[in-house]
Amino acid sequence: MVSASEIILIGGSAGSYVLIAELLESLPEYFDAAICVVLHRNKQFDTQIERSLSRRLLRNISPAIDKMDICKNYVYFAPAGYHLMVEPDYTFSLDGSEHINYSRPSIDVLFETAAQIYREYCTAFLLSGANQDGARGLSIVEDFGGKIIIQNPDQASINTMPQAGINETQNPQVWDNAQIVSFFKNLNKQS
Numbered sequence: 158m159v160s161a162s163e164i165i166l167i168g169g170s171a172g173s174y175v176l177i178a179e180l181l182e183s184l185p186e187y188f189d190a191a192i193c194v195v196l197h198r199n200k201q202f203d204t205q206i207e208r209s210l211s212r213r214l215l216r217n218i219s220p221a222i223d224k225m226d227i228c229k230n231y232v233y234f235a236p237a238g239y240h241l242m243v244e245p246d247y248t249f250s251l252d253g254s255e256h257i258n259y260s261r262p263s264i265d266v267l268f269e270t271a272a273q274i275y276r277e278y279c280t281a282f283l284l285s286g287a288n289q290d291g292a293r294g295l296s297i298v299e300d301f302g303g304k305i306i307i308q309n310p311d312q313a314s315i316n317t318m319p320q321a322g323i324n325e326t327q328n329p330q331v332w333d334n335a336q337i338v339s340f341f342k343n344l345n346k347q348s
Contacts (some may be wrong), residue, residue, distance in 0.1 A: 160247050161191035161229045163278040164271050165344075168294070168317040169263030170197040170286025172314025174206075174332060177284070181232060182214055183342040190280075190344065193243075193271065195235040195264045197286065208236050216293030221249040242270040242310045258290035268294025279303035282337065292325035293302035299326050306330045308337065 169177055177194060184192075196206070210218045210232075221233040227247050237242035239251040241260050255262035264283070268291060272279050281298040283291045285308060295305045307329050310316035323329050332340075 158335045161189070161227050161231075163190040164243070164261050164275045165190045165192045165278070166268055166271055166281040166298075167192065167194045167280065167284065168268065168282065168286075168291040168318075169195070170260070170264075170285035170288065170290065171317060172285035172287075173308075175212065176308070176337070178210065179334075179338055181210060181216065181218070183338050183341070184232075185214070185345055187230050188344040189229050190191065191229060192232045192259075193227075193235070193241065193267060194232065194347070195262045195267050195291075196266075197260050197262070197290070198237045199296035201237060221251070223251045225249045232265070235267060237262070240266040242266060243274045244270075245274055247274065258288050260288070260290050264291035265294035269297045272303050273296040277301065277302035280306070281320040282306045282308070283319055285315050286310045287315045288317060289321035289325075291318055293319035295322045296327075298323050299313065299328070304330070304338070306332050308332050 164251045189286050207218050208221050218232040220236040221241050242250045244250050299305050307322040310319040312334050313319050
């Protein structure tokens with residue numbers, strides 16, 4: 158396994174799962190980045206999202222584990238009940254501290270820590286959701302020179318989260334669902 162020099166972040170909550178599954182399904186067979194997903198979910202329910210997507214899509218999809226290396230061609234999900242952070246040595250760490258924006262995992266936590274490490278090699282997507290988690294994190298990604306893309310609020314199942322991202326950032330790129338899918342489909346052609 159080779160460490161990823163580029164990271165793609167996806168943050169979503171209510172109404173985002175179908176689009177996230179479509180994005181992962183559209184990925185090329187191999188891609189140079191690592192993809193990290195924060196999906197708000199309750200740790201009381203064992204959803205097994207990673208296992209079911211990995212089997213269905215025949216991909217390297219797993220929950221992030223503390224001290225795990227961040228590798229190319231992998232998709233990682235923040236585990237329910239923990240904030241997911243990126244460390245300076247390009248590994249993950251998990252944190253069980255208080256909820257942020259009523260959420261643990263928090264999109265803001267992943268976006269902020271990844272932005273500080275990956276800087277201009279960080280791309281963050283903010284999708285459908287019912288709170289403002291992710292908006293502040295997007296602004297940090299932007300401040301560190303990363304790329305930020307927000308789902309068009311008109312196409313989001315719940316537009317609160319994308320709208321908060323638009324309001325919080327300086328130069329948001331607002332994309333329709335088809336544009337977002339196209340980005341993931343053509344991932345290796347982006348550079």
